[in-house]
Amino acid sequence: MADIDLQAVHDTLVSVAFEAGRMILAANPSKISTDTKLNAVDIVTETDQAVERMVTARLREAHPTFAFVGEETYQPGVTRVTDAPTFIVDPIDGTTNFVHSFPNACISLGVAVGRRSVVGVVYNPFQDLLYTGIKGKGSYMQRNASLEEGKGLGEKVRLPLGGENPTALGDLSSALVSIEWGSQRDGENFDVKVKAFQKLAASKESGGGMVGGLRSLGSAALNLCACAAGQLDLYWEGGCYAWDVAAGWCILNEAGGIMVSGNPGAWETELDSRVYLAVRGASGGQKELVEEFWNIIGDGKMDYKH
Template identity: 75%
Template sequence: MADINLQAVHDLLVEVAFEAGQMIMAANTAKIKTDTKASDVDIVTETDRAVEAHVSARLRAAYPTFPFVGEETYIPGQTTITPAPTFIVDPIDGTTNFVHGFPAACISLGLAVDRVPAVGVVYNPFQDILYTAIKGKGAYMQRNASLPEGKGRGERVRLGENLTPLGDLRSALVGIEWGSQRDGPNYKVKVETFRKLAAAREDGGGMVGGLRSLGSAALNLCACAAGQLDMYWEGGCYAWDVTAGWCILNEAGGKVVGGNPGVWKPELTERIYLAVRGASAGQKELIEEFWGVIGDGRLEYKH
Protein backbone atom coordinates (compact mmCIF):
# COMPACT_ATOMS: atom_id res chain seq x y z
CA MET A 1 0.00 0.00 0.00
CA ALA A 2 3.00 2.25 0.53
CA ASP A 3 3.42 2.89 -3.18
CA ILE A 4 -0.20 3.98 -3.64
CA ASN A 5 -0.99 7.63 -3.07
CA LEU A 6 -4.21 7.11 -1.11
CA GLN A 7 -4.75 10.85 -0.76
CA ALA A 8 -4.81 11.21 -4.55
CA VAL A 9 -7.27 8.33 -4.81
CA HIS A 10 -9.43 9.94 -2.14
CA ASP A 11 -9.42 13.31 -3.92
CA LEU A 12 -10.45 11.71 -7.21
CA LEU A 13 -13.24 9.72 -5.54
CA VAL A 14 -14.63 12.90 -3.96
CA GLU A 15 -14.61 14.61 -7.35
CA VAL A 16 -16.33 11.64 -8.99
CA ALA A 17 -18.87 11.43 -6.15
CA PHE A 18 -20.01 14.99 -6.80
CA GLU A 19 -20.32 14.27 -10.53
CA ALA A 20 -22.39 11.18 -9.80
CA GLY A 21 -24.51 13.13 -7.34
CA GLN A 22 -25.42 15.62 -10.07
CA MET A 23 -26.47 12.74 -12.32
CA ILE A 24 -28.63 11.26 -9.57
CA MET A 25 -30.33 14.55 -8.75
CA ALA A 26 -30.93 15.34 -12.44
CA ALA A 27 -32.90 12.12 -12.96
CA ASN A 28 -36.67 12.40 -13.26
CA THR A 29 -37.84 9.46 -11.18
CA ALA A 30 -41.39 9.84 -12.51
CA LYS A 31 -40.14 8.84 -15.96
CA ILE A 32 -37.18 6.67 -15.14
CA LYS A 33 -37.01 3.09 -16.44
CA THR A 34 -36.73 0.43 -13.75
CA ASP A 35 -36.08 -3.29 -13.72
CA THR A 36 -35.71 -5.96 -11.04
CA LYS A 37 -32.94 -8.42 -10.26
CA ALA A 38 -33.10 -11.00 -7.44
CA SER A 39 -36.68 -10.19 -6.42
CA ASP A 40 -39.55 -7.76 -6.99
CA VAL A 41 -38.03 -5.38 -4.42
CA ASP A 42 -34.46 -5.63 -5.77
CA ILE A 43 -34.71 -2.65 -8.11
CA VAL A 44 -32.24 -1.34 -10.68
CA THR A 45 -32.72 1.79 -12.79
CA GLU A 46 -31.19 3.26 -15.90
CA THR A 47 -29.62 5.87 -13.62
CA ASP A 48 -27.81 3.17 -11.63
CA ARG A 49 -26.30 1.87 -14.86
CA ALA A 50 -25.46 5.32 -16.23
CA VAL A 51 -23.76 6.40 -12.99
CA GLU A 52 -21.71 3.21 -12.82
CA ALA A 53 -20.63 3.62 -16.45
CA HIS A 54 -19.50 7.20 -15.74
CA VAL A 55 -17.67 6.24 -12.55
CA SER A 56 -16.01 3.26 -14.19
CA ALA A 57 -14.77 5.36 -17.11
CA ARG A 58 -13.37 8.06 -14.80
CA LEU A 59 -11.57 5.63 -12.49
CA ARG A 60 -10.23 3.39 -15.25
CA ALA A 61 -8.81 6.42 -17.05
CA ALA A 62 -6.95 7.52 -13.93
CA TYR A 63 -5.94 4.05 -12.67
CA PRO A 64 -6.04 1.66 -15.64
CA THR A 65 -4.33 -1.20 -13.76
CA PHE A 66 -6.77 -1.23 -10.82
CA PRO A 67 -9.61 -3.75 -11.13
CA PHE A 68 -13.11 -2.31 -10.93
CA VAL A 69 -16.00 -4.10 -9.19
CA GLY A 70 -19.40 -2.45 -9.52
CA GLU A 71 -22.85 -3.64 -8.58
CA GLU A 72 -24.34 -3.27 -12.04
CA THR A 73 -21.49 -5.04 -13.85
CA TYR A 74 -21.00 -7.81 -11.29
CA ILE A 75 -21.26 -11.32 -12.75
CA PRO A 76 -22.10 -14.03 -10.17
CA GLY A 77 -19.51 -16.77 -10.14
CA GLN A 78 -17.05 -14.74 -12.21
CA THR A 79 -16.42 -11.38 -10.55
CA THR A 80 -13.92 -11.68 -7.69
CA ILE A 81 -12.07 -9.31 -5.39
CA THR A 82 -8.35 -10.06 -5.35
CA PRO A 83 -5.61 -8.61 -3.12
CA ALA A 84 -4.81 -6.08 -5.87
CA PRO A 85 -5.88 -2.46 -5.29
CA THR A 86 -9.53 -2.60 -6.38
CA PHE A 87 -12.24 0.02 -6.78
CA ILE A 88 -15.49 -1.31 -5.30
CA VAL A 89 -18.50 0.80 -6.21
CA ASP A 90 -22.24 1.00 -5.68
CA PRO A 91 -23.57 3.70 -8.05
CA ILE A 92 -26.77 4.18 -6.04
CA ASP A 93 -27.01 2.48 -2.67
CA GLY A 94 -30.65 2.80 -1.69
CA THR A 95 -32.27 2.52 -5.12
CA THR A 96 -35.74 1.97 -3.67
CA ASN A 97 -35.36 5.22 -1.74
CA PHE A 98 -34.08 6.92 -4.90
CA VAL A 99 -37.09 5.98 -7.04
CA HIS A 100 -39.44 7.19 -4.30
CA GLY A 101 -37.55 10.44 -3.78
CA PHE A 102 -36.87 9.42 -0.19
CA PRO A 103 -33.67 11.29 0.76
CA ALA A 104 -31.57 8.35 1.95
CA ALA A 105 -29.64 7.24 -1.12
CA CYS A 106 -25.98 7.67 -1.92
CA ILE A 107 -23.05 6.76 -4.09
CA SER A 108 -20.54 4.51 -2.37
CA LEU A 109 -16.96 4.58 -3.67
CA GLY A 110 -14.33 2.40 -2.04
CA LEU A 111 -10.79 1.26 -2.65
CA ALA A 112 -9.68 -2.03 -1.12
CA VAL A 113 -6.04 -3.14 -0.89
CA ASP A 114 -5.29 -6.72 0.15
CA ARG A 115 -9.09 -7.05 0.47
CA VAL A 116 -9.07 -4.43 3.24
CA PRO A 117 -10.93 -1.10 2.90
CA ALA A 118 -8.31 1.62 2.38
CA VAL A 119 -10.30 4.62 1.09
CA GLY A 120 -13.99 5.33 1.47
CA VAL A 121 -16.19 8.07 0.02
CA VAL A 122 -19.97 8.08 0.54
CA TYR A 123 -22.04 10.97 -0.76
CA ASN A 124 -25.77 11.54 -0.25
CA PRO A 125 -26.72 14.14 -2.88
CA PHE A 126 -30.27 14.52 -1.55
CA GLN A 127 -28.93 15.95 1.70
CA ASP A 128 -25.56 17.07 0.31
CA ILE A 129 -23.68 15.18 3.02
CA LEU A 130 -20.22 13.78 2.29
CA TYR A 131 -18.44 11.12 4.36
CA THR A 132 -14.78 10.33 3.65
CA ALA A 133 -11.88 8.36 5.10
CA ILE A 134 -8.36 7.22 4.33
CA LYS A 135 -6.90 4.30 6.25
CA GLY A 136 -4.80 5.64 9.10
CA LYS A 137 -5.81 9.26 8.51
CA GLY A 138 -9.26 9.53 10.08
CA ALA A 139 -12.85 9.88 8.92
CA TYR A 140 -14.78 13.06 8.19
CA MET A 141 -18.31 14.28 7.57
CA GLN A 142 -19.27 17.50 5.79
CA ARG A 143 -22.71 19.05 5.29
CA ASN A 144 -23.58 21.27 2.31
CA ALA A 145 -20.50 19.64 0.88
CA SER A 146 -20.99 20.69 -2.75
CA LEU A 147 -21.43 24.39 -2.01
CA PRO A 148 -18.53 26.79 -2.65
CA GLU A 149 -16.21 27.63 0.22
CA GLY A 150 -17.51 30.68 2.06
CA LYS A 151 -20.98 30.30 0.55
CA GLY A 152 -22.60 27.76 2.82
CA ARG A 153 -20.23 24.80 2.71
CA GLY A 154 -20.22 23.10 6.09
CA GLU A 155 -17.26 22.47 8.32
CA ARG A 156 -15.33 19.26 7.65
CA VAL A 157 -15.88 17.50 10.98
CA ARG A 158 -13.61 14.69 12.12
CA LEU A 159 -15.60 11.67 13.28
CA GLY A 160 -14.72 9.54 16.27
CA GLU A 161 -13.64 12.31 18.61
CA ASN A 162 -15.08 12.77 22.12
CA LEU A 163 -16.36 9.20 22.15
CA THR A 164 -18.84 8.15 24.83
CA PRO A 165 -19.27 4.66 26.30
CA LEU A 166 -21.90 2.26 25.01
CA GLY A 167 -24.57 0.85 27.28
CA ASP A 168 -26.58 -2.31 26.72
CA LEU A 169 -29.27 -2.92 24.11
CA ARG A 170 -31.86 -1.06 26.17
CA SER A 171 -30.15 2.23 25.31
CA ALA A 172 -29.03 1.30 21.80
CA LEU A 173 -30.37 2.62 18.51
CA VAL A 174 -29.86 -0.20 16.01
CA GLY A 175 -29.99 -0.15 12.22
CA ILE A 176 -31.62 -3.18 10.57
CA GLU A 177 -32.71 -4.03 7.03
CA TRP A 178 -35.22 -6.54 5.67
CA GLY A 179 -33.26 -7.00 2.45
CA SER A 180 -34.58 -8.23 -0.88
CA GLN A 181 -34.88 -11.91 0.11
CA ARG A 182 -38.27 -12.31 1.79
CA ASP A 183 -38.51 -16.07 2.25
CA GLY A 184 -36.42 -19.04 3.33
CA PRO A 185 -34.17 -19.67 6.36
CA ASN A 186 -32.36 -16.30 6.25
CA TYR A 187 -35.64 -14.39 6.31
CA LYS A 188 -36.82 -16.45 9.29
CA VAL A 189 -33.60 -15.72 11.21
CA LYS A 190 -33.97 -12.00 10.52
CA VAL A 191 -37.62 -11.85 11.56
CA GLU A 192 -36.98 -13.81 14.76
CA THR A 193 -33.98 -11.64 15.61
CA PHE A 194 -35.96 -8.44 15.01
CA ARG A 195 -38.74 -9.79 17.25
CA LYS A 196 -36.33 -10.70 20.03
CA LEU A 197 -34.53 -7.36 19.82
CA ALA A 198 -37.79 -5.48 20.26
CA ALA A 199 -39.42 -7.77 22.84
CA ALA A 200 -39.53 -7.02 26.56
CA ARG A 201 -36.84 -8.61 28.69
CA GLU A 202 -39.54 -10.45 30.61
CA ASP A 203 -40.32 -12.24 27.34
CA GLY A 204 -36.68 -13.08 26.65
CA GLY A 205 -36.07 -10.04 24.45
CA GLY A 206 -33.46 -7.33 24.34
CA MET A 207 -35.91 -4.42 24.79
CA VAL A 208 -33.74 -2.49 22.34
CA GLY A 209 -33.91 1.30 22.52
CA GLY A 210 -35.00 1.58 18.89
CA LEU A 211 -34.78 -0.03 15.45
CA ARG A 212 -34.23 1.97 12.27
CA SER A 213 -34.11 1.07 8.56
CA LEU A 214 -32.36 3.63 6.36
CA GLY A 215 -32.53 1.45 3.25
CA SER A 216 -28.82 1.86 2.48
CA ALA A 217 -25.97 -0.20 3.90
CA ALA A 218 -23.45 2.55 3.22
CA LEU A 219 -25.53 5.17 5.02
CA ASN A 220 -26.15 2.81 7.95
CA LEU A 221 -22.39 2.37 8.34
CA CYS A 222 -21.83 6.12 8.06
CA ALA A 223 -24.54 6.73 10.67
CA CYS A 224 -22.59 4.44 13.01
CA ALA A 225 -19.40 6.33 12.17
CA ALA A 226 -21.13 9.61 13.01
CA GLY A 227 -22.52 8.20 16.28
CA GLN A 228 -26.12 8.50 15.03
CA LEU A 229 -26.61 4.72 15.29
CA ASP A 230 -25.04 2.54 17.95
CA MET A 231 -25.13 -0.63 15.86
CA TYR A 232 -26.12 -1.95 12.44
CA TRP A 233 -26.86 -5.61 11.57
CA GLU A 234 -27.18 -6.83 8.00
CA GLY A 235 -27.17 -10.02 5.99
CA GLY A 236 -27.32 -10.26 2.21
CA CYS A 237 -25.45 -7.13 1.11
CA TYR A 238 -22.29 -7.23 -0.99
CA ALA A 239 -18.81 -5.73 -0.86
CA TRP A 240 -19.88 -2.70 -2.92
CA ASP A 241 -22.48 -1.90 -0.26
CA VAL A 242 -19.98 -1.87 2.60
CA THR A 243 -16.40 -1.20 1.47
CA ALA A 244 -16.50 2.61 1.62
CA GLY A 245 -18.62 2.76 4.77
CA TRP A 246 -16.46 0.13 6.46
CA CYS A 247 -13.35 2.28 5.94
CA ILE A 248 -15.18 5.33 7.29
CA LEU A 249 -16.43 3.46 10.36
CA ASN A 250 -13.00 1.97 11.11
CA GLU A 251 -11.40 5.40 10.98
CA ALA A 252 -14.09 6.76 13.32
CA GLY A 253 -13.16 4.19 15.96
CA GLY A 254 -15.94 1.75 15.14
CA LYS A 255 -15.78 -1.96 14.39
CA VAL A 256 -17.24 -4.34 11.85
CA VAL A 257 -17.57 -7.93 13.02
CA GLY A 258 -19.51 -10.87 11.68
CA GLY A 259 -23.28 -10.80 11.64
CA ASN A 260 -23.24 -14.38 12.88
CA PRO A 261 -22.12 -14.95 16.49
CA GLY A 262 -18.43 -15.49 17.13
CA VAL A 263 -17.02 -14.03 13.91
CA TRP A 264 -14.65 -11.29 15.07
CA LYS A 265 -12.77 -10.77 11.79
CA PRO A 266 -15.14 -11.03 8.82
CA GLU A 267 -13.91 -11.02 5.25
CA LEU A 268 -14.81 -8.09 3.00
CA THR A 269 -17.01 -10.47 0.99
CA GLU A 270 -18.63 -12.01 4.10
CA ARG A 271 -22.11 -10.62 3.20
CA ILE A 272 -23.09 -10.82 6.89
CA TYR A 273 -22.00 -7.94 9.14
CA LEU A 274 -22.52 -6.35 12.54
CA ALA A 275 -21.20 -2.81 12.94
CA VAL A 276 -20.80 -0.86 16.17
CA ARG A 277 -19.95 2.81 16.60
CA GLY A 278 -16.76 4.12 18.11
CA ALA A 279 -16.92 4.22 21.90
CA SER A 280 -14.71 4.79 24.91
CA ALA A 281 -15.98 1.51 26.36
CA GLY A 282 -18.59 -1.17 25.85
CA GLN A 283 -18.08 -2.26 22.23
CA LYS A 284 -17.21 -5.90 22.98
CA GLU A 285 -19.97 -6.22 25.56
CA LEU A 286 -22.66 -4.83 23.24
CA ILE A 287 -21.53 -7.01 20.34
CA GLU A 288 -21.72 -10.11 22.52
CA GLU A 289 -25.13 -9.10 23.87
CA PHE A 290 -26.42 -8.72 20.30
CA TRP A 291 -24.97 -12.09 19.32
CA GLY A 292 -26.77 -13.55 22.34
CA VAL A 293 -30.08 -12.33 20.92
CA ILE A 294 -29.35 -14.12 17.64
CA GLY A 295 -28.64 -17.28 19.63
CA ASP A 296 -28.48 -20.41 17.50
CA GLY A 297 -29.71 -18.62 14.38
CA ARG A 298 -27.32 -18.38 11.43
CA LEU A 299 -27.48 -16.40 8.24
CA GLU A 300 -25.98 -18.03 5.16
CA TYR A 301 -25.38 -16.25 1.84
CA LYS A 302 -23.33 -17.30 -1.16
CA HIS A 303 -20.33 -15.15 -1.97
Protein backbone atom coordinates (compact mmCIF):
# COMPACT_ATOMS: atom_id res chain seq x y z
CA MET A 1 0.00 0.00 0.00
CA ALA A 2 3.01 2.27 0.44
CA ASP A 3 3.16 2.94 -3.30
CA ILE A 4 -0.51 3.98 -3.53
CA ASP A 5 -1.18 7.70 -3.15
CA LEU A 6 -4.35 7.46 -1.10
CA GLN A 7 -4.82 11.23 -1.12
CA ALA A 8 -4.83 11.27 -4.92
CA VAL A 9 -7.28 8.37 -5.00
CA HIS A 10 -9.47 10.23 -2.50
CA ASP A 11 -9.45 13.37 -4.63
CA THR A 12 -10.49 11.39 -7.70
CA LEU A 13 -13.34 9.80 -5.76
CA VAL A 14 -14.62 13.17 -4.57
CA SER A 15 -14.67 14.48 -8.15
CA VAL A 16 -16.49 11.34 -9.32
CA ALA A 17 -18.96 11.61 -6.44
CA PHE A 18 -19.91 15.16 -7.41
CA GLU A 19 -20.44 14.09 -11.03
CA ALA A 20 -22.59 11.19 -9.88
CA GLY A 21 -24.53 13.55 -7.64
CA ARG A 22 -25.38 15.77 -10.60
CA MET A 23 -26.65 12.73 -12.51
CA ILE A 24 -28.79 11.64 -9.58
CA LEU A 25 -30.29 15.10 -9.11
CA ALA A 26 -31.01 15.39 -12.84
CA ALA A 27 -33.08 12.19 -12.81
CA ASN A 28 -36.83 12.31 -12.34
CA PRO A 29 -37.70 9.28 -10.16
CA SER A 30 -41.33 9.34 -11.32
CA LYS A 31 -40.31 8.86 -14.96
CA ILE A 32 -37.25 6.60 -14.87
CA SER A 33 -37.32 2.87 -15.57
CA THR A 34 -37.38 0.73 -12.42
CA ASP A 35 -36.86 -3.00 -11.99
CA THR A 36 -36.49 -5.41 -9.08
CA LYS A 37 -33.88 -8.01 -8.17
CA LEU A 38 -34.60 -10.22 -5.15
CA ASN A 39 -38.17 -8.99 -4.59
CA ALA A 40 -40.41 -5.92 -4.72
CA VAL A 41 -38.34 -3.97 -2.16
CA ASP A 42 -34.97 -4.78 -3.78
CA ILE A 43 -35.07 -2.06 -6.42
CA VAL A 44 -32.72 -1.07 -9.23
CA THR A 45 -33.25 1.91 -11.53
CA GLU A 46 -31.76 3.01 -14.82
CA THR A 47 -30.07 5.80 -12.85
CA ASP A 48 -28.23 3.27 -10.66
CA GLN A 49 -26.95 1.59 -13.79
CA ALA A 50 -26.01 4.81 -15.60
CA VAL A 51 -24.15 6.15 -12.57
CA GLU A 52 -22.19 2.92 -12.18
CA ARG A 53 -21.20 2.98 -15.86
CA MET A 54 -19.90 6.53 -15.46
CA VAL A 55 -18.07 5.70 -12.22
CA THR A 56 -16.52 2.59 -13.73
CA ALA A 57 -15.22 4.49 -16.76
CA ARG A 58 -13.81 7.36 -14.68
CA LEU A 59 -12.10 5.17 -12.12
CA ARG A 60 -10.65 2.68 -14.58
CA GLU A 61 -9.20 5.54 -16.59
CA ALA A 62 -7.64 7.12 -13.49
CA HIS A 63 -6.41 3.89 -11.86
CA PRO A 64 -6.40 1.09 -14.47
CA THR A 65 -4.56 -1.42 -12.23
CA PHE A 66 -7.25 -1.42 -9.53
CA ALA A 67 -9.91 -4.11 -9.40
CA PHE A 68 -13.54 -3.03 -9.39
CA VAL A 69 -16.57 -4.32 -7.48
CA GLY A 70 -19.89 -2.59 -8.13
CA GLU A 71 -23.42 -3.39 -7.08
CA GLU A 72 -24.91 -3.33 -10.57
CA THR A 73 -22.17 -5.53 -12.11
CA TYR A 74 -22.01 -8.00 -9.21
CA GLN A 75 -22.37 -11.67 -10.14
CA PRO A 76 -23.48 -13.94 -7.26
CA GLY A 77 -20.92 -16.62 -6.50
CA VAL A 78 -18.41 -15.05 -8.89
CA THR A 79 -17.59 -11.50 -7.78
CA ARG A 80 -15.19 -11.41 -4.82
CA VAL A 81 -13.24 -8.80 -2.89
CA THR A 82 -9.60 -9.90 -3.05
CA ASP A 83 -6.40 -8.56 -1.49
CA ALA A 84 -5.76 -6.42 -4.58
CA PRO A 85 -6.41 -2.66 -4.46
CA THR A 86 -10.11 -2.51 -5.27
CA PHE A 87 -12.73 0.15 -5.89
CA ILE A 88 -15.97 -0.90 -4.17
CA VAL A 89 -18.92 1.11 -5.44
CA ASP A 90 -22.61 1.55 -4.73
CA PRO A 91 -23.96 4.01 -7.32
CA ILE A 92 -27.07 4.83 -5.29
CA ASP A 93 -27.25 3.55 -1.74
CA GLY A 94 -30.82 4.08 -0.60
CA THR A 95 -32.56 3.39 -3.90
CA THR A 96 -35.97 3.03 -2.26
CA ASN A 97 -35.51 6.50 -0.78
CA PHE A 98 -34.40 7.78 -4.18
CA VAL A 99 -37.46 6.51 -6.07
CA HIS A 100 -39.69 8.16 -3.44
CA SER A 101 -37.69 11.43 -3.63
CA PHE A 102 -36.91 10.99 0.06
CA PRO A 103 -33.61 12.87 0.48
CA ASN A 104 -31.61 10.11 2.18
CA ALA A 105 -29.67 8.54 -0.67
CA CYS A 106 -26.02 8.74 -1.63
CA ILE A 107 -23.21 7.46 -3.76
CA SER A 108 -20.77 5.30 -1.80
CA LEU A 109 -17.20 4.98 -3.12
CA GLY A 110 -14.71 2.88 -1.18
CA VAL A 111 -11.20 1.57 -1.74
CA ALA A 112 -9.95 -1.61 -0.11
CA VAL A 113 -6.38 -2.90 0.04
CA GLY A 114 -5.74 -6.29 1.57
CA ARG A 115 -9.51 -6.53 2.09
CA ARG A 116 -9.39 -3.55 4.45
CA SER A 117 -11.13 -0.26 3.72
CA VAL A 118 -8.55 2.52 3.33
CA VAL A 119 -10.45 5.33 1.56
CA GLY A 120 -14.11 6.25 1.79
CA VAL A 121 -16.21 8.90 0.06
CA VAL A 122 -19.96 9.11 0.67
CA TYR A 123 -21.95 11.92 -0.93
CA ASN A 124 -25.64 12.75 -0.48
CA PRO A 125 -26.43 15.12 -3.37
CA PHE A 126 -29.93 15.96 -2.08
CA GLN A 127 -28.38 17.59 1.00
CA ASP A 128 -25.02 18.41 -0.67
CA LEU A 129 -23.43 16.57 2.25
CA LEU A 130 -20.03 14.93 1.84
CA TYR A 131 -18.27 12.45 4.14
CA THR A 132 -14.68 11.42 3.50
CA GLY A 133 -12.00 9.35 5.17
CA ILE A 134 -8.41 8.26 4.46
CA LYS A 135 -6.65 5.62 6.53
CA GLY A 136 -4.38 7.37 9.04
CA LYS A 137 -5.58 10.85 8.09
CA GLY A 138 -8.96 11.10 9.80
CA SER A 139 -12.47 11.50 8.47
CA TYR A 140 -14.50 14.62 7.73
CA MET A 141 -17.96 15.95 7.02
CA GLN A 142 -18.71 18.94 4.81
CA ARG A 143 -22.03 20.66 4.13
CA ASN A 144 -22.69 22.58 0.88
CA ALA A 145 -19.77 20.52 -0.35
CA SER A 146 -20.12 21.03 -4.09
CA LEU A 147 -20.54 24.81 -4.03
CA GLU A 148 -17.73 27.13 -5.06
CA GLU A 149 -15.58 29.10 -2.64
CA GLY A 150 -17.45 32.21 -1.53
CA LYS A 151 -20.80 30.76 -2.54
CA GLY A 152 -21.63 28.72 0.51
CA LEU A 153 -18.90 26.07 0.58
CA GLY A 154 -19.20 24.55 4.03
CA GLU A 155 -16.45 24.11 6.56
CA LYS A 156 -14.74 20.73 6.50
CA VAL A 157 -15.34 19.41 10.02
CA ARG A 158 -13.33 16.54 11.47
CA LEU A 159 -15.34 13.62 12.81
CA PRO A 160 -16.70 12.85 15.27
CA LEU A 161 -18.62 16.10 15.63
CA GLY A 162 -18.12 15.99 19.40
CA GLY A 163 -14.40 16.61 19.04
CA GLU A 164 -11.30 14.65 20.02
CA ASN A 165 -12.73 13.35 23.30
CA PRO A 166 -16.28 12.21 22.51
CA THR A 167 -18.59 11.36 25.38
CA ALA A 168 -18.55 7.86 26.79
CA LEU A 169 -21.29 5.46 25.78
CA GLY A 170 -23.90 4.45 28.31
CA ASP A 171 -26.17 1.43 28.13
CA LEU A 172 -28.86 0.73 25.56
CA SER A 173 -31.44 2.80 27.43
CA SER A 174 -29.52 5.94 26.46
CA ALA A 175 -28.50 4.78 22.98
CA LEU A 176 -29.78 5.87 19.59
CA VAL A 177 -29.58 2.77 17.41
CA SER A 178 -30.05 2.40 13.66
CA ILE A 179 -31.59 -0.78 12.26
CA GLU A 180 -32.83 -1.81 8.83
CA TRP A 181 -35.36 -4.40 7.72
CA GLY A 182 -33.44 -5.23 4.56
CA SER A 183 -34.89 -6.84 1.45
CA GLN A 184 -35.18 -10.40 2.79
CA ARG A 185 -38.56 -10.55 4.54
CA ASP A 186 -38.83 -14.18 5.59
CA GLY A 187 -36.69 -17.03 6.86
CA GLU A 188 -34.31 -17.37 9.80
CA ASN A 189 -32.41 -14.13 9.21
CA PHE A 190 -35.65 -12.15 9.20
CA ASP A 191 -36.78 -13.91 12.36
CA VAL A 192 -33.53 -12.95 14.13
CA LYS A 193 -34.07 -9.32 13.19
CA VAL A 194 -37.71 -9.20 14.25
CA LYS A 195 -36.99 -10.77 17.62
CA ALA A 196 -34.06 -8.45 18.22
CA PHE A 197 -36.05 -5.35 17.21
CA GLN A 198 -38.84 -6.31 19.59
CA LYS A 199 -36.47 -7.04 22.45
CA LEU A 200 -34.52 -3.81 21.91
CA ALA A 201 -37.70 -1.78 22.21
CA ALA A 202 -39.23 -3.70 25.13
CA SER A 203 -39.01 -2.52 28.74
CA LYS A 204 -36.29 -3.84 31.01
CA GLU A 205 -39.01 -5.23 33.28
CA SER A 206 -40.09 -7.54 30.44
CA GLY A 207 -36.50 -8.54 29.63
CA GLY A 208 -35.88 -5.98 26.91
CA GLY A 209 -33.23 -3.36 26.35
CA MET A 210 -35.52 -0.31 26.63
CA VAL A 211 -33.39 1.27 23.90
CA GLY A 212 -33.35 5.07 23.78
CA GLY A 213 -34.49 5.15 20.16
CA LEU A 214 -34.54 3.15 16.92
CA ARG A 215 -33.95 4.75 13.53
CA SER A 216 -33.87 3.56 9.90
CA LEU A 217 -32.13 5.91 7.48
CA GLY A 218 -32.58 3.53 4.55
CA SER A 219 -28.92 3.65 3.53
CA ALA A 220 -26.11 1.59 5.04
CA ALA A 221 -23.50 4.15 4.00
CA LEU A 222 -25.40 7.04 5.60
CA ASN A 223 -26.03 4.98 8.74
CA LEU A 224 -22.29 4.40 9.06
CA CYS A 225 -21.50 8.06 8.44
CA ALA A 226 -24.03 9.15 11.07
CA CYS A 227 -22.37 6.72 13.47
CA ALA A 228 -18.95 8.15 12.56
CA ALA A 229 -20.29 11.66 13.19
CA GLY A 230 -21.56 10.60 16.62
CA GLN A 231 -25.20 11.19 15.66
CA LEU A 232 -25.94 7.48 16.15
CA ASP A 233 -24.48 5.29 18.88
CA LEU A 234 -24.91 1.94 17.11
CA TYR A 235 -25.85 0.59 13.71
CA TRP A 236 -26.79 -3.09 13.30
CA GLU A 237 -27.28 -4.67 9.91
CA GLY A 238 -27.53 -8.04 8.24
CA GLY A 239 -27.79 -8.54 4.50
CA CYS A 240 -25.59 -5.71 3.25
CA TYR A 241 -22.80 -6.25 0.75
CA ALA A 242 -19.27 -4.87 0.68
CA TRP A 243 -20.33 -1.94 -1.53
CA ASP A 244 -22.83 -0.84 1.12
CA VAL A 245 -20.23 -0.59 3.88
CA ALA A 246 -16.74 -0.20 2.36
CA ALA A 247 -16.66 3.60 2.22
CA GLY A 248 -18.50 4.17 5.48
CA TRP A 249 -16.30 1.66 7.31
CA CYS A 250 -13.17 3.72 6.63
CA ILE A 251 -14.96 6.91 7.68
CA LEU A 252 -16.14 5.22 10.89
CA ASN A 253 -12.70 3.85 11.77
CA GLU A 254 -11.02 7.20 11.23
CA ALA A 255 -13.55 8.79 13.59
CA GLY A 256 -12.62 6.37 16.37
CA GLY A 257 -15.54 4.04 15.79
CA ILE A 258 -15.35 0.29 15.55
CA MET A 259 -16.98 -2.39 13.42
CA VAL A 260 -17.60 -5.84 14.84
CA SER A 261 -19.76 -8.73 13.75
CA GLY A 262 -23.50 -8.34 13.86
CA ASN A 263 -23.56 -11.89 15.21
CA PRO A 264 -22.68 -12.28 18.91
CA GLY A 265 -19.13 -13.10 19.92
CA ALA A 266 -16.98 -12.10 16.93
CA TRP A 267 -14.89 -8.97 17.48
CA GLU A 268 -13.43 -9.23 13.98
CA THR A 269 -15.56 -9.21 10.85
CA GLU A 270 -14.69 -9.24 7.17
CA LEU A 271 -15.50 -6.54 4.64
CA ASP A 272 -17.85 -8.91 2.84
CA SER A 273 -19.20 -10.73 5.91
CA ARG A 274 -22.68 -9.23 5.28
CA VAL A 275 -23.33 -8.97 9.04
CA TYR A 276 -22.17 -5.83 10.88
CA LEU A 277 -22.42 -3.89 14.12
CA ALA A 278 -20.94 -0.38 14.08
CA VAL A 279 -20.23 1.65 17.22
CA ARG A 280 -19.42 5.34 17.33
CA GLY A 281 -16.16 6.69 18.67
CA ALA A 282 -16.28 7.21 22.43
CA SER A 283 -14.02 7.86 25.41
CA GLY A 284 -15.37 4.66 26.96
CA GLY A 285 -18.12 2.08 26.89
CA GLN A 286 -17.72 0.66 23.37
CA LYS A 287 -16.97 -2.89 24.49
CA GLU A 288 -19.68 -2.85 27.15
CA LEU A 289 -22.36 -1.61 24.75
CA VAL A 290 -21.43 -4.20 22.13
CA GLU A 291 -21.75 -6.96 24.70
CA GLU A 292 -25.10 -5.62 25.89
CA PHE A 293 -26.36 -5.53 22.31
CA TRP A 294 -25.10 -9.04 21.62
CA ASN A 295 -26.92 -10.19 24.74
CA ILE A 296 -30.16 -8.86 23.26
CA ILE A 297 -29.60 -11.00 20.14
CA GLY A 298 -28.85 -14.01 22.35
CA ASP A 299 -28.49 -17.26 20.42
CA GLY A 300 -29.70 -15.69 17.18
CA LYS A 301 -27.34 -15.78 14.22
CA MET A 302 -27.74 -14.32 10.75
CA ASP A 303 -26.21 -16.12 7.79
CA TYR A 304 -26.24 -14.58 4.32
CA LYS A 305 -24.84 -16.14 1.15
CA HIS A 306 -22.70 -14.36 -1.43
